[in-house]
Amino acid sequence: GESVGLHLPTLSVQEGDNSIINCAYSNSASDYFIWYKQESGKGPQFIIDIRSNMDKRQGQRVTVLLNKTVKHLSLQIAATQPGDSAVYFCAEKDNAGNMLTFGGGTRLMVKP
């Protein structure tokens, strides 16, 4: 499940700091968005989702913000931990389709 050496943008943060990972989407018809976490050796794992009728949703230590005006999605991780080190993907689904379209991913590295 590792990201096979993708040349991904990397965000490096200190343990305990907050992390913000950004994603731009292109399809204004997208009505559902998901953030996935992919650790080395594993498949993508669901973190949090948000529907287009919302602009913010909170989970445990994570918050997703959706700005439909500029087609931007962000994932905020509070008090980042070493276990949060992974590649993070945003994904979108349009209101007619059945498939998720994934963004290119961001590698989060947490320094102890």
Place this chain on the structure above:
Amino acid sequence: DSGVTQTPKHLITATGQRVTLRCSPRSGDLSVYWYQQSLDQGLQFLIQYYNGEERAKGNILERFSAQQFPDLHSELNLSSLELGDSALYFCASSVVGSPGYGYTFGSGTRLTVV
């Protein structure tokens, strides 16, 4: 364990050969989705099956085919393999016909074509 089982975990084969990747969805899930994750293209949707029928098709090559069996497991067949087919192939499953909460990925099959 996500509940989605993919076999084999690793596969090494030569160009021109044919391989079959297998996916067992999470118990109760009717939809199966196949994705390819390669070096330069991230996660690319290939195809979706719902309760045995093809539901959606993405960027799947004609050399690739898939099916979903009555017991809901799915197989992805890759033929006339080329070096560029080397990638991670993921299967995901969900309960209903379109992805939502509960869209769960397996651990993937790493295919290396030499």
